[in-house]
Amino acid sequence: MSERIPDKVVARLVLYRRILAPLAEQGFERLYSHQLADLAQGTAAQVRRDLMTVATAGSPARGYEVRALLRGLAAMLDAPDPQPVALIGIGNLGRALLSFFAARQDRLRVTAAFDVDPAKAKRTLHGCPCHLLEEMPALVAKQGIRVAILAVPAAEAQGVADLLVGAGVTGILNFAPAPIRVPDHAYVEPIDLALALEKVAFFARRERA
Amino acid sequence: MSERIPDKVVARLVLYRRILAPLAEQGFERLYSHQLADLAQGTAAQVRRDLMTVATAGSPARGYEVRALLRGLAAMLDAPDPQPVALIGIGNLGRALLSFFAARQDRLRVTAAFDVDPAKAKRTLHGCPCHLLEEMPALVAKQGIRVAILAVPAAEAQGVADLLVGAGVTGILNFAPAPIRVPDHAYVEPIDLALALEKVAFFARRERA
DNA sequence: GCCTGTGAAGCTATTCACAGCT
DNA sequence: AGCTGTGAATAGCTTCACAGGC
Numbered sequence: 001m002s003e004r005i006p007d008k009v010v011a012r013l014v015l016y017r018r019i020l021a022p023l024a025e026q027g028f029e030r031l032y033s034h035q036l037a038d039l040a041q042g043t044a045a046q047v048r049r050d051l052m053t054v055a056t057a058g059s060p061a062r063g064y065e066v067r068a069l070l071r072g073l074a075a076m077l078d079a080p081d082p083q084p085v086a087l088i089g090i091g092n093l094g095r096a097l098l099s100f101f102a103a104r105q106d107r108l109r110v111t112a113a114f115d116v117d118p119a120k121a122k123r124t125l126h127g128c129p130c131h132l133l134e135e136m137p138a139l140v141a142k143q144g145i146r147v148a149i150l151a152v153p154a155a156e157a158q159g160v161a162d163l164l165v166g167a168g169v170t171g172i173l174n175f176a177p178a179p180i181r182v183p184d185h186a187y188v189e190p191i192d193l194a195l196a197l198e199k200v201a202f203f204a205r206r207e208r209a
Numbered sequence: 210m211s212e213r214i215p216d217k218v219v220a221r222l223v224l225y226r227r228i229l230a231p232l233a234e235q236g237f238e239r240l241y242s243h244q245l246a247d248l249a250q251g252t253a254a255q256v257r258r259d260l261m262t263v264a265t266a267g268s269p270a271r272g273y274e275v276r277a278l279l280r281g282l283a284a285m286l287d288a289p290d291p292q293p294v295a296l297i298g299i300g301n302l303g304r305a306l307l308s309f310f311a312a313r314q315d316r317l318r319v320t321a322a323f324d325v326d327p328a329k330a331k332r333t334l335h336g337c338p339c340h341l342l343e344e345m346p347a348l349v350a351k352q353g354i355r356v357a358i359l360a361v362p363a364a365e366a367q368g369v370a371d372l373l374v375g376a377g378v379t380g381i382l383n384f385a386p387a388p389i390r391v392p393d394h395a396y397v398e399p400i401d402l403a404l405a406l407e408k409v410a411f412f413a414r415r416e417r418a
Numbered sequence: 419g420c421c422t423g424t425g426a427a428g429c430t431a432t433t434c435a436c437a438g439c440t
Numbered sequence: 441a442g443c444t445g446t447g448a449a450t451a452g453c454t455t456c457a458c459a460g461g462c
Contacts, residue, residue: 018404
């Protein structure tokens, strides 16, 4: 059951679920791979390939059964219990991310925020308690936190990442504008906003064929 | 000169520049591909391959000359003039992004923000004037805006994207949690924050080999 | 000796295309 | 007839490995 699943596939599975959930609520019962592909902007072949990783996909004659698919996706994507998430760095970007993620009532909840600056800790922001960074390892251990959002300046990113991994975190969403290195058993998803905007600007200029 | 450059390469070139700039200021004159690779978390071969796209890379015997590289990168990545950027959607996420990007004093400046909601327009946020969405096409045309940041709800994303492209935008940084479709001459970079966090949570659970 | 630039090999991800099912 | 599941082909990216330069 642990066929290494590529991260692109996971991303699409999450997307499929997001597309299917409202359809199920509207009473949609079945759909074809090409319909889901249209909604997700992929190809039918890719949808089928992706869904192969969802064991229970089992699709008989008239396409996929929406509710069964959703069940399969949930079994694959969700933890049995809600997962607590830590956010490190309560600066400009950190606060913005906190307001964004705190707003979501999800299986993933930001339950603790941290900053080195005492002026930023010791308060509650968007319903999330803020602590001093030095309290992080203890709290992460106590709450069993495995997922962290990193929103510190580039210079501190690697140091904090090391602390996080040392405390038991195995997944980091890295917004710091610097690549970080983690041991093999941990996973990093980098999101570099400034870099992304530069990329868009580059292609915006160029794509006027 | 228009060898289609893959977007992964562009991303790394932007990163290289970010790494090299401070080195140049500290007086660093030359470096080897493997040194840059270490700093950028890549391989030496990849750095060399990437730098091949920067025409002026020309690197003789003792590695790459930092200042020449930076010049080459700037020539490739930067527009001759600063590029104005529009931001659409002044909700939670839009404001957060505005505060983040407005803080940057760059070749890329967010010069106009838009929202359908009159309560959110007609004011200045983080030094950026906010307008009604209906004024967008005229303003985009007047300022010659080619790059837009899309931060509207999923349901509106496609409609607004169509408007943007119609107004002359050719690059969109899409934060809406929905894929958007644009004509071939335009470029979209999707950043789906909620999806990214789900992905991290998935691998965080799994990566405890 | 140790570097760069680069053809060639190797990998990974996507798409094709068709057998099997209803 | 039109779908799924999937081996086989393809395309895109990364790494290897070596010729050529100092």
